[in-house]
Amino acid sequence: KAGVTQTPRYLIKTRGQQVTLSCSPISGHRSVSWYQQTPGQGLQFLFEYFSETQRNKGNFPGRFSGRQFSNSRSEMNVSTLELGDSALYLCASSFGQVGGTQYFGPGTRLTVL
Amino acid sequence: QQQVKQSPQSLIVQKGGISIINCAYENTAFDYFPWYQQFPGKGPALLIAIRPDVSEKKEGRFTISFNKSAKQFSLHIMDSQPGDSATYFCAASSTGAGSYQLTFGKGTKLSVIP
Numbered sequence: 692k693a694g695v696t697q698t699p700r701y702l703i704k705t706r707g708q709q710v711t712l713s714c715s716p717i718s719g720h721r722s723v724s725w726y727q728q729t730p731g732q733g734l735q736f737l738f739e740y741f742s743e744t745q746r747n748k749g750n751f752p753g754r755f756s757g758r759q760f761s762n763s764r765s766e767m768n769v770s771t772l773e774l775g776d777s778a779l780y781l782c783a784s785s786f787g788q789v790g791g792t793q794y795f796g797p798g799t800r801l802t803v804l
Numbered sequence: 805q806q807q808v809k810q811s812p813q814s815l816i817v818q819k820g821g822i823s824i825i826n827c828a829y830e831n832t833a834f835d836y837f838p839w840y841q842q843f844p845g846k847g848p849a850l851l852i853a854i855r856p857d858v859s860e861k862k863e864g865r866f867t868i869s870f871n872k873s874a875k876q877f878s879l880h881i882m883d884s885q886p887g888d889s890a891t892y893f894c895a896a897s898s899t900g901a902g903s904y905q906l907t908f909g910k911g912t913k914l915s916v917i918p
Contacts, residue, residue: 695847720875724904734848734893734908781847789900790836793846793906 693718695784695796703802709770712799716763716784723765724793727755728779732774737780740765741787777803808896810909817916823881827894827913830875834896838906839868839879842891851892852879863885884916 696715707775716723720776724747725737729765736749740759763784772786782794809828813875817823827837832848835856854861854868854877867880881888894909 722904724906725905726908734895734906735908736907739904741904749905783847787904789899789904790891792838792850792853795840795849797845797847 695782695794697780697782697796697799699799700797701800701802703804704772705804706772706774708772709768710772710801711766711768712780712782712801714765714767714782714784714796716765716782717794720784720786720794721763722785722787722791723759723763724783724785725765725782726781726795727751728781728798734781737767772803774803775779777801781803805883807834807907808894808909810894810912812912813910814913815915817884817914819884819886819916819918821884821916823884823888823916824878825892825894825914827909828874828876829896831896831898832875833898833900834907836897836899837868837870837877838895838897839866840893840895841907841909842893842911843849847887848893881914884914886918888917889914889916 696759698713722741724739739747743759754770759765779798783795785791785793839851842848852863865882870877891911895906904911
């Protein structure tokens with residue numbers, strides 16, 4: 692069974708640009724969560740989608756947004772990039788029940804110059 | 805506000821030794837406590853998880869101990885091996901409140917030396 696895939700794996704952008712990251716969950720999984728990982732702040736929850744609806748949102752500014760498609764694939768978008776947005780962005784999928792195991796992808800490494 | 809505090813930041817253990825990583829939480833609504841293992845270039849992978857109705861859970865060489873009154877839980881890795889060298893994260897979630905969000909500790913980098 693294929694795992695969670697994220698594209699692209701690496702991305703370099705400049706301040707002020709916007710970026711879109713993609714996540715394909717494990718087949719059959721309907722929930723996709725996004726996390727930001729940095730050396731200073733660790734792993735921080737961005738948002739979670741289930742059946743195209745956002746169910747939970749973390750404490751990030753409105754520049755961070757996401758969506759989920761009918762096939763459960765998800766995208767997250769960051770607009771007006773700042774240097775501090777440089778991070779590893781991780782996507783995790785699950786069947787969607789509360790407390791269910793979340794399976795993480797390898798992440799997208801975003802560097803903002 | 806860090807809701808899950810993890811220690812130590814780094815740990816060096818001899819092969820065959822016991823690795824112990826500790827976490828403390830503040831939010832009494834947390835009721836699901838997983839541990840994740842992350843190797844360089846990979847995403848975190850679930851190792852073992854516990855709920856507050858049990859004080860200990862063991863899976864192979866990995867054991868979680870849970871102290872509800874102290875709001876602390878720990879991961880013990882018995883007979884540590886060089887292949888266990890990775891970063892370990894504790895996490896917590898309040899499933900009873902319908903939350904799907906995991907709150908992570910800052911991580912512990914474990915190095916097991918031969």
